[in-house]
Amino acid sequence: MKDAIMKQAFSLLVLFMISTLLLSVGGIASAKNVEKETKIDPPDQLIRTITTDVMNTIKQDPALRNGDLKKITQLVDQKILPHANMAHTTRLVLGRHWKKATAKQQQQLVTQFKDLLFYTYAGAVAYIDNQKVSYKPFIASPNATDVVVQTEVIHQGKPYAVNYRLEKTTSGWKVYDVAIGGVWQVLTFREQFNDYVSEHGIVGLLSYLTEQNQRRAASWQP
Amino acid sequence: MSDARLRGFYTAGALLLILTLTACATVNTRSPSDPLEGINRTFFQFNDTLDQAAFQPVAKAYARIVPPPVRTGITNIFANMHDIRTLLNSLLQGKIIAGSESLMRMVINTFFGVGGFFDVASGAGLPKHYADFGQTLGLYGIPPGPYLVLPFWGPKTLRGTIALPIDLQTLPISHIDILYRRYALYGWRAVSRRAELLQAGQLLENTALDKYTFVRNAYLQYRKSLVQQKDSLPDYQEEDE
Numbered sequence: 001m002k003d004a005i006m007k008q009a010f011s012l013l014v015l016f017m018i019s020t021l022l023l024s025v026g027g028i029a030s031a032k033n034v035e036k037e038t039k040i041d042p043p044d045q046l047i048r049t050i051t052t053d054v055m056n057t058i059k060q061d062p063a064l065r066n067g068d069l070k071k072i073t074q075l076v077d078q079k080i081l082p083h084a085n086m087a088h089t090t091r092l093v094l095g096r097h098w099k100k101a102t103a104k105q106q107q108q109l110v111t112q113f114k115d116l117l118f119y120t121y122a123g124a125v126a127y128i129d130n131q132k133v134s135y136k137p138f139i140a141s142p143n144a145t146d147v148v149v150q151t152e153v154i155h156q157g158k159p160y161a162v163n164y165r166l167e168k169t170t171s172g173w174k175v176y177d178v179a180i181g182g183v184w185q186v187l188t189f190r191e192q193f194n195d196y197v198s199e200h201g202i203v204g205l206l207s208y209l210t211e212q213n214q215r216r217a218a219s220w221q222p
Numbered sequence: 223m224s225d226a227r228l229r230g231f232y233t234a235g236a237l238l239l240i241l242t243l244t245a246c247a248t249v250n251t252r253s254p255s256d257p258l259e260g261i262n263r264t265f266f267q268f269n270d271t272l273d274q275a276a277f278q279p280v281a282k283a284y285a286r287i288v289p290p291p292v293r294t295g296i297t298n299i300f301a302n303m304h305d306i307r308t309l310l311n312s313l314l315q316g317k318i319i320a321g322s323e324s325l326m327r328m329v330i331n332t333f334f335g336v337g338g339f340f341d342v343a344s345g346a347g348l349p350k351h352y353a354d355f356g357q358t359l360g361l362y363g364i365p366p367g368p369y370l371v372l373p374f375w376g377p378k379t380l381r382g383t384i385a386l387p388i389d390l391q392t393l394p395i396s397h398i399d400i401l402y403r404r405y406a407l408y409g410w411r412a413v414s415r416r417a418e419l420l421q422a423g424q425l426l427e428n429t430a431l432d433k434y435t436f437v438r439n440a441y442l443q444y445r446k447s448l449v450q451q452k453d454s455l456p457d458y459q460e461e462d463e
Binding site: 092123187 | 297341344349425448
């Protein structure tokens with residue numbers, strides 16, 4: 001009798017343990033799922049989403065294609081910049097000179113470099129029409145924190161490789177470099193900036209960039 | 223290309239090399255890939271002036287007069303001719319798929335695309351490839367050598383310059399016997415290409431702090447990417463900064 005009770009108690013205990021175990025595992029699993037859903041998009045998915053979104057927005061808005069600077073600014077601020085790490089890009093472009101700049105100068109450099117890129121590419125918005133974008137298979141180890149997403153854009157019948165370099169941050173994957181036809185943006189700017197700073201210093205570069213951007217803002221035409 | 227022209231080309235090349243080597247002994251160079259920066263800058267300036275004074279206005283006029291669909295058609299015809307070079311070099315590089323696709327593109331575009339005017343092959347899903355002999359040499363392990371800016375031709379590497387006469391051989395235009403027709407077509411091709419680059423040129427004008435450095439860096443990166451077997455990434459070496 002005692003034996004029987006003990007047995008039953010024991011099996012109840014086991015049952016209890018198993019169920020708690022299952023529940024907790026299930027709980028963890030479902031918690032993980034939730035985390036995955038709110039968690040960051042994988043980099044290739046992110047690029048695909050941004051590209052599609054930006055291209056569709058431009059196609060649907062004639063004002064954008066006509067070079068409406070306010071609207072282009074909006075597009076860049078809302079849809080592109082949240083996924084870019086301009087501070088990282090600027091730091092890399094400045095290379096060994098970055099540390100020579102004061103914190104305030106660094107901040108100004110980021111802003112000015114961002115504007116330089118903005119005025120460079122804002123005009124390109126007018127040429128977005130029926131380009132086809134295809135995405136190369138994305139291979140990266142799950143622990144990778146620095147990846148490349150490869151795409152191909154067909155523009156007027158010709159394929160151009162457009163690759164994005166992204167880094168993992170706590171707030172998702174951020175683009176910090178772009179290569180068009182094998183030419184990386186950071187690398188191209190870096191040499192020029194390096195030469196310029198060597199000759200004119202950080203202050204010189206800053207005033208050059210500021211003046212350029214002001215000139216282009218004033219004389220903007222798509 | 224006739225023997226005399228080839229010889230002329232090489233003589234000019236040799237002269238250029240001697241000239242540059244002597245001229246540059248005194249130039250303070252900054253980039254290891256560009257030991258001839260001094261003379262390169264001179265030729266770059268020369269090309270740029272020529273471009274602004276003559277080439278660009280002609281290309282602009284061409285772009286204004288010729289309607290876009292016709293312009294695209296003409297670009298396609300020249301691109302179709304270029305597929306021969308891509309075909310031959312792809313085979314030399316052992317890229318069988320790129321080679322056979324280029325062959326199929328040429329056949330399809332020449333016959334169904336009215337001599338290449340319409341790029342029907344791309345529409346049919348046959349991708350366009352690119353290959354040249356400089357790239358082939360690179361894939362065979364020959365280093366690019368110093369960066370050169372050739373008068374009229376623009377940016378090249380020494381390897382690309384050596385490959386240039388062979389690349390010209392694979393361009394059908396170079397086999398046209400009647401001299402004025404050959405050069406008229408070369409000229410047309412050049413204007414057509416320049417017209418396509420008008421926007422890009424503006425972009426360069428607006429962005430570059432130093433146009434020379436900008437073009438050199440972009441060109442060398444592009445050539446390197448053509449020769450790289452695997453995608454290798456720039457190493458920014460942040461720890462050293």
